[in-house]
Amino acid sequence: MRRFSTYGVALATCGLILTACGTAADNDSDSGSDAAPECDPVQIEGDAKVSLAYDVGGRGDQSFNDSAYAGLQKAATEFGLTDTSEGEAGQDESEDVREERLRNFADTGHNVIVGVGFAYSEAVDTVAPDYPNVAFAVIDGFDPTEDDVNCNVAYLGFAENEGSYLVGAAAASQSETGTIGFVGGVNNTLIQKFEAGYTAGAEAVNPDIEVLTTYIEESDPAGFGDPAGGQAAAEGQYADGADIVFHAAGFSGTGVFDAAVAADKLAIGVDSDQFLTAGPEQAQHIITSMLKRVDTATYGFIQSVVDGEPDQGFTTFTLADDGVGYSTSGNFLTPETIATLEDYKQQIIDGDIEVPTAP
Structure with a gap:
């Protein structure tokens, strides 16, 4: 059922503090967060084989998903990637469905998997430990557990x-x-x-x-x-x-x-x-x-894998870096x-x- 929430706006400032794998996700140097555990680089076996798991709306949305696809295409061209795949979101987007989509990618040899959208956070958190040699990323992702770090996961956020x-x-x-x-x-x-x-x-x-x-x-x-x-x-x-x-x-x-x-x-x-x-x-x-710049984030993550040091933890793209x-x-x-x-x-x-x- 579609629901509409309409109301006037009043502003209040709040902080957003996200840390994992030793990487801070916001620009607040006074966050006072405890040091996060160090993570060894993920060891990707063979050439990068990239999969995109799309958010609701899928490719052709003229927005979020298409931007991620543009980043994949740029990476494929520049790095000579010959094995890429895409997974469209369906009508039933339960956690089980997302998990199955991610596992299918990994089981067919894809070692770089990008979940396009925060809705993949839970599924990636569940699946990633079973595939330690696969580099995962979640656009707009969050760590749902906040206590047990998956060192083969990168969360790519933005200062929207x-x-x-x-x-x-x-x-x-x-x-x-x-x-x-x-x-x-x-x-x-x-x-x-x-x-x-x-x-x-x-x-x-x-x-x-x-x-x-x-x-x-x-x-x-x-x-x-x-x-x-x-x-x-x-x-x-x-x-x-x-x-x-x-x-x-x-x-x-x-x-x-x-x-x-x-x-x-x-x-x-x-x-x-x-x-x-x-x-x-x-x-x-x-x-x-x-x-x-979801395209920039997607491309940059793939580049980090190609360079042998897959991104880990939280990264936030801001005005300062044209994110x-x-x-x-x-x-x-x-x-x-x-x-x-x-x-x-x-x-x-x-x-x-x-x-x-x-x-």
């Missing part, structure tokens, strides 16, 4: 709040109604990072801005594969006065774009530069996208808006602006 701050500032700078919207696929801590940054950036430009927020699902990952749900959520926000809507909803975002076309309003994409991947009619309504950002395709953002965003970007990198991670 930082990139979202910039597109929030862009939305507030170019909104004519003083009301903007945010549509999230699932109401969890990951997608709340997008919401928190978006609202903070908008309020930095216009303290009186109104931000309408809708989540397609409360907990079901199906919220990332529901274009009709995305369209309904955006339609409601446009009807309530929003003239720009930002989505963090994966394939559901195509529905947000359809709503923007129908209402003749504007939208903001996510993950990849969606002006370049959307249809021609939709593209004319996408003023920018919050770039989340997140914003797009300017289509020339919708005015020069004044871009100058504002670049100023905010530098302040975030310098630590002068601390972007909240939770609404």
